[in-house]
Amino acid sequence: MNYNWNWSVLFEEEYLGWLISGVGWTFAVALVAWVLALAVGVLVGVGRTLPSKPVAFICTAYVELFRNVPLLVQLFLWYFVVPEIVPDDMGRWLKRDLPNPEYVTAVIGLGLYTASRVAEQVRAGINAVGSGLTNAAYANGFSTAQTYRYVLLPISFRLIVPPMTSEFLTIFKNSSLALTIGLLELTAQSQQIAEYTFQGFEAFTAATVIYVVIALGATLIAQLLEKHTRIPGFVGKA
Amino acid sequence: MITITDISKWYGSFQVLADCTTAVEKGEVVVVCGPSGSGKSTLIKCVNGLEPVQKGSINVEGIEVTDKSTNLTKLRARIGMVFQHFELYPHMSVRENLCLAQEKVLRRSRDEANAKAEALIDRVGLLPHIEKHPGQLSGGQQQRVAISRALAMDPIAMLFDEPTSALDPEMINEVLDVMVELAQDGMTMMVVTHEMGFARKVADRVVFMDDGRIVEDRVTDQFFDHPESERAQDFLGKILNH
Numbered sequence: 001m002n003y004n005w006n007w008s009v010l011f012e013e014e015y016l017g018w019l020i021s022g023v024g025w026t027f028a029v030a031l032v033a034w035v036l037a038l039a040v041g042v043l044v045g046v047g048r049t050l051p052s053k054p055v056a057f058i059c060t061a062y063v064e065l066f067r068n069v070p071l072l073v074q075l076f077l078w079y080f081v082v083p084e085i086v087p088d089d090m091g092r093w094l095k096r097d098l099p100n101p102e103y104v105t106a107v108i109g110l111g112l113y114t115a116s117r118v119a120e121q122v123r124a125g126i127n128a129v130g131s132g133l134t135n136a137a138y139a140n141g142f143s144t145a146q147t148y149r150y151v152l153l154p155i156s157f158r159l160i161v162p163p164m165t166s167e168f169l170t171i172f173k174n175s176s177l178a179l180t181i182g183l184l185e186l187t188a189q190s191q192q193i194a195e196y197t198f199q200g201f202e203a204f205t206a207a208t209v210i211y212v213v214i215a216l217g218a219t220l221i222a223q224l225l226e227k228h229t230r231i232p233g234f235v236g237k238a
Numbered sequence: 239m240i241t242i243t244d245i246s247k248w249y250g251s252f253q254v255l256a257d258c259t260t261a262v263e264k265g266e267v268v269v270v271c272g273p274s275g276s277g278k279s280t281l282i283k284c285v286n287g288l289e290p291v292q293k294g295s296i297n298v299e300g301i302e303v304t305d306k307s308t309n310l311t312k313l314r315a316r317i318g319m320v321f322q323h324f325e326l327y328p329h330m331s332v333r334e335n336l337c338l339a340q341e342k343v344l345r346r347s348r349d350e351a352n353a354k355a356e357a358l359i360d361r362v363g364l365l366p367h368i369e370k371h372p373g374q375l376s377g378g379q380q381q382r383v384a385i386s387r388a389l390a391m392d393p394i395a396m397l398f399d400e401p402t403s404a405l406d407p408e409m410i411n412e413v414l415d416v417m418v419e420l421a422q423d424g425m426t427m428m429v430v431t432h433e434m435g436f437a438r439k440v441a442d443r444v445v446f447m448d449d450g451r452i453v454e455d456r457v458t459d460q461f462f463d464h465p466e467s468e469r470a471q472d473f474l475g476k477i478l479n480h
Contacts, residue, residue, distance in 0.1 A: 135288050136325035141315025141343040141391060150338060154329050231329045233373020 009199045010206050022189030023210060029106045029175040029185060034168060036111030041118025046148060048119065049126045059119065066116035072177055075109040079181040106178035114171050121163050125156030158229050165222035169215045186210060239264045239395060239426055240285055245294030245304075247280065247450075254280050255291065256450040262395070267427045269437040269458075272447035273473060278430045279322075281447065282397050285428065286310070286317045299394060315343050318388030322400040324380040326372035332359060332383050333368045336390045344391065351390075358386040362416050378409030385416055395426040402433055434477060438462060446470045 009015055047059035066074070079102075083094040098104060129152050137147040179188035190207035194200035240262040247255040254277045262268045270278045283289040284296060287303050287310040296303040301313050327335050336355035340346045346354070359368050362382040364375075372380050381401055388396060398417065402410045414436050421427055421440040431437065437444055437458060444461040446454040448469045454461060465471045 132321060132323055132325045133327070135283075136319070136321060137327075138288060138311075139286055139314055139317070139319035139321075139397075140339040140387070141311060142339065143311050146342055150342065151327055155327075158329065231373065232371040233328075233375075 003201065005202070006197075006199050007202055009193070009197050010202055015193045015197065015203075018184075018189040018193055019186070019206060019210075022184060022186035022207075025103070025178075025183060025185040026172065026175050026214075029103065029110060029178055029183065030172045033107045033111035033114060033175070034171050036107065037114035037118050037167075037171065040112060040115035042122055044115060045119035045122025046126070046153075048123045051144070063116045063119050066113050067120070071110070071113050071174055072180065074113055075106065075177055075181055078109045079105045102178065102181050102183040105181055106175070106183050110171060110174055110178070114167060114174070117167055117170075118164070121160045121167065122156065124163075125160040126152050128159055129155050155231075158226075158231065161222060161226045161229070165219060168218055168222070172214055172218070173211065239266075239299055240428065241297040242281070242285070243295050243297070245281075245284060245291045245296060247284065247289065247291045247293075254450050255284070257294070258447075258450075258452050259294075260445050260452055260455050262426060262428050264426055265424045266442045267421045267425075267429065267440050268443045268445060269441040270428065270430045270445045270447060271432060271434070271437065271473075272453075276447040277450040278445075278447050279399050282399050282428055282430050285397055286314050286319060288319075311343075315339070315391055316394050318385075318391060318393035318396040320381070320384050320388055320396065320398045320401045322403050324372070324377070324384045324404075326380055326384055326387070328372050331369050331371055332364065332375075335372070335383060336387050339387075340390050354390050355386075358389055359383070362386055376409060377405045378412045381405065381409075381413045382416055385413070385420075389420075395428070396420065398427065398429040398431065400430050400432070402431065432477065434462075434474075446473070448473075 010019065044059045044062050047055050048063070050056055069077075083091045085091075086094065094101070133151055133155070134147060137151045142150065175185060176187035178185050179191070184192070186207050190203040193203040193206075197203070242258055242260050245255055245258050246253065258277075258281060260268070270281060272278050280289055284291050285298065285303065287308075291304055294304065298313060298317065302308055303310070303313065326332075327338065330338065333352070333355055336358065337348070337351040340351035340354060341348065356365065356368065359365050362385065364379060364382060364386075367375060367379065372383065375383065385396075385401075401417070402413050405413065410433070414433060417427070417429070417436065418440055429436075429441070441458045444454070444456060444458050445452055446461065446465075446467075446469075453467050454465060454470050456466075461470070462474065465474055
């Protein structure tokens with residue numbers, strides 16, 4: 001293979017700036033979408049375990065809808081279709097006046113999609129706690145809300161730290177799809193560097209290394225969290 | 239105090255309780271026994287509404303448990319319950335296990351709840367363990383904590399659902415001792431158990447169940463010395479011979 005390796009291109013003025021900006025947008029999308037995913041996902045996940053049939057139905061419908069449509073399709077729907085089908089005024093605002101439309105769309109699309117996955121983890125965690133403790137809390141005089149607040153959620157959140165770490169890593173990796181609606185996040189910037197410099201291997205190697213470092217960092221934080229919230233004599237290892 | 243009138247319950251088409259009627263008076267200790275699957279655990283869970291019934295009524299101190307408009311939360315706060323598998327809150331220390339409902343349900347102050355918790359835990363001999371988590375205690379210790387947690391709410395009656403069935407044999411007595419003491423202090427108790435020694439010692443009456451029905455409901459001595467039904471004679475013959 002006749003390829004002129006030139007790693008220094010990554011550190012040249014303009015291109016380094018692009019990479020840094022890309023990392024910035026990747027974090028901005030992934031972290032804000034994660035907050036949205038946690039908020040919606042916890043509500044929906046709890047909703048699926050509630051005794052109320054209508055609430056459980058709505059939450060199940062949410063999960064099935066957002067989990068079963070490919071994320072790429074969802075991003076396209078939010079970006080290209082939603083502005084056309086909402087009332088005219090709102091559509092016009094979305095198309096003309098919404099600040100940072102690619103960014104906002106990516107956060108909403110990625111956040112609501114990930115929420116369906118978070119909801120399933122939360123539901124699994126609550127179910128794993130079991131009916132025995134739920135009965136004990138009710139017998140102790142707690143209302144349903146108190147039972148969730150003081151017993152079910154604190155235990156299930158601890159149980160689902162490992163699978164939630166995976167979801168957190170996935171949201172970083174999925175954020176690369178935002179390039180398809182024009183957000184210049186890390187992958188998009190790498191692609192751009194490749195196109196400008198013809199040093200594609202270097203550009204995408206840089207992106208790969210940065211994604212791996214982010215993932216390892218997140219994993220480390222998750223392990224610390226798991227250790228910190230460990231219940232003495234209960235789950236997890238020291 | 240607890241009046242169970244003609245209750246029936248089905249899981250789908252399977253009938254778990256069939257026209258059960260019995261009562262527990264104030265200060266009385268009633269033991270519910272019978273073979274597994276006879277419905278005794280289900281019966282006791284109906285008393286505080288953890289299990290709904292489809293027919294009949296249950297009345298606790300004038301409150302209709304089976305009435306849909308009854309505030310079950312309020313009623314349950316006044317009835318203590320102890321489970322086969324302890325069901326302590328695993329993420330909290332013993333102290334927090336005893337204080338949580340006192341503070342959040344009864345709205346007691348932290349100091350008041352703590353004082354109550356310490357006194358009760360001391361009574362079951364576990365004061366040195368009060369800052370530990372349930373997972374760090376033995377089964378017998380956990381069950382004594384569970385009893386204390388229920389007592390912290392100053393209950394008008396206590397329900398026990400096979401409290402010693404999940405324990406190692408050497409730990410059964412430490413739990414039974416606490417229960418005997420409680421019975422002698424005049425607590426109203428409904429106890430599902432296979433511990434016939436305990437029943438003989440403190441029970442005023444024994445309710446014997448089979449196949450979802452109450453087969454015998456009699457004064458303790460009469461039940462043990464002259465069981466009427468063949469089913470109860472058979473049951474006692476099997477468990478008392480050893």
